[in-house]
Amino acid sequence: MRYLLLFLFLPSALLAAPTAVQGKLDLHAWDLNDPVQLFGQWDFYANEFLSPDSLKEAPPAAHYIDVPSFWNGYDYDGRILDGHGYATYRLQVSGDFAGKPMGLHIADMQSAYELYVDGQLIASAGKPGTSAETAIARWAPQVAYFQPATNTIDLVLHISNYEHRQGGTWAYFTFGSAKAIAYERDLSVAFDLFLAGSLLIMAFYHLGLFALRNEDRSALYFGLFCLITTLRILVSGERVLTTFLPEMSFAIQLRIEYLSMALGLPLFTAYIRNLYPDTAKWQYFIVTDVIAGVAAAIILFLPTDIFNHTSVPLQLTIMAVSIIIFTVMIQTIRKGRDGAIPAVAGMVFLLFCLINDIAYVHGYIQSINLYPFGLFVFIFSQSFNLSLIFSRAFRSVERLSTDLALTNDSYSRFVPREFLRHLNKQDIREIELGDQVEGDMTVLFSDIRSFTSRSEKMTPQECFQFLNDYLGRVSPVVRSYGGFIDKFIGDAIMPIFPDSPNNAVRAAIEMQKEVARMNERGTEPLQIGIGIHTGRLALGTIGERDRMEGTVISDAVNLASRLQDLTKKLQSPIILSETTYNQISHREGMRYLGSVRVKGKSELTRIYAVDLDLPVTAADQNARL
Known part of the structure; x- marks a missing residue:
């Protein structure tokens, strides 16, 4: 205080x-x-x-x-x-x-x-x-x-x-x-340690940011600048570093103090250039960076009575750079960049402290050394500025993550997650043309009976509304039994059940019950036929580079579709192939229908029906008569 x-x-x-x-x-x-x-x-x-x-x-x-x-x-x-x-x-x-x-x-x-x-x-x-x-x-x-x-x-x-x-x-x-002198000295040392500790924390924080996100080099340059400034504070003022290193020579102290100026200058200009590339052009700083580089070489390799003459050129260069950066910051404010106003305020305060210290060191005024305090305020303002930028970037990442999650959710409506899982893909972006996997799965093929004649009585809007209402009822049933819908084909759907034929049969029964509940509303009765077959499938992507889709390729798909066609002719709402029948565990309510030759198959196929206690429509009565 x-x-x-x-x-x-x-x-x-x-x-x-x-x-x-x-x-x-x-x-x-x-x-x-x-x-x-x-x-x-x-x-x-x-x-x-x-x-x-x-x-x-x-x-x-x-x-x-x-x-x-x-x-x-x-x-x-x-x-x-x-x-x-x-x-x-x-x-x-x-x-x-x-x-x-x-x-x-x-x-x-x-x-x-x-x-x-x-x-x-x-x-x-x-x-x-x-x-x-x-x-x-x-x-x-x-x-x-x-x-x-x-x-x-x-x-x-x-x-x-x-x-x-x-x-x-x-x-x-x-x-x-x-007592008063001891208090003043303790306060002075504490202030130096506070500045050094604060700057060291800022240094490690921004270096950590760069390690996590190395595309943005402004955090790297700012972290290194804070690190060098910390070292300068420790070898100036109360020279706290000599408390821990009492044998440190005058030449080393002076060399560190001067190097901190020579190296800190290009690091800070690099930070400004990376932070404001549209206003801080590299051409603005090329002369000052060369001066700082030459001064650093002189400080490193020449004796103290020679290199200490670099102090005035470095101070004048720092003044020139400060004025350039101040101009850049004013342009940044005009462009409405976040954090520019606090950064300019910190720059003005640092300039004031710098002018004070130069005049004080050269004996022009009686004052105190304000540069460390001004530097702390300035670095704090720049750190606050970087925090605003990273905060804005973080919010942008959050928004992008939310958008990506929503996009993935939207994609999952077109490409089922189960499809990705079976292709061993975590994200739709990993899908490549020709990706495929083979396995034994059960295909269910379902179709609305007499949909063509029904749709002729509807407007296109009514037709879409009817189909979406129907599909909105039966699709969740498929998912609840571990299946996923590979295709919607007009009024037909083709779910795949990767795990067990039992799930496919249970889903088929529940789908028929859901349709019966729809019919209870008193509208024109709806009937669906379901064919089920289990076999070897190839699940993958087909198409070309700019347009592809997932599909299932197998003779099992064709057979399931043919069995669905037989449901109306044989008056059985659900028909299974013998392959599926042999793999299910509970066969109550199922009966053998006989052997049939389906289109596209040379051999006879043994088929089974699943009887349901469902209302019989007038059309079914007439067909049985």
């Missing part, structure tokens, strides 16, 4: 805080339970390491330099300082803190230092030296605690830099009560 308030009210906060003037800072009026930045004019002695005792006893004439700032370009007795060298800083702080536990939060110094309070060494990072050979650079933000004996403390800082292009104090010293 403290950092959020500092961010919201940063200008007024900086103006209200006391400022050091000519090496002295008075904090008597300041409540040190609220930590204060020790910025302002410190005594400055270039190219000298003066001991705390010598400064107290006989301090030489001092120059003054703002803290934090770099000494690059500083006019020191007519000599313009460059980034390399060493110096002594001094600040005398007065306030109401004698005998109280106090603390200092020391951020990055450039690039090795020792800090003394009242002559006692309380903190160091690396080893400051008078030459590149004697100095050891190291970044290690830390907290130091002490208890002043008086109300005035004497801060002396020895600092050297031979690794970076800029030398001096990069960040603030924060002074306050020990």
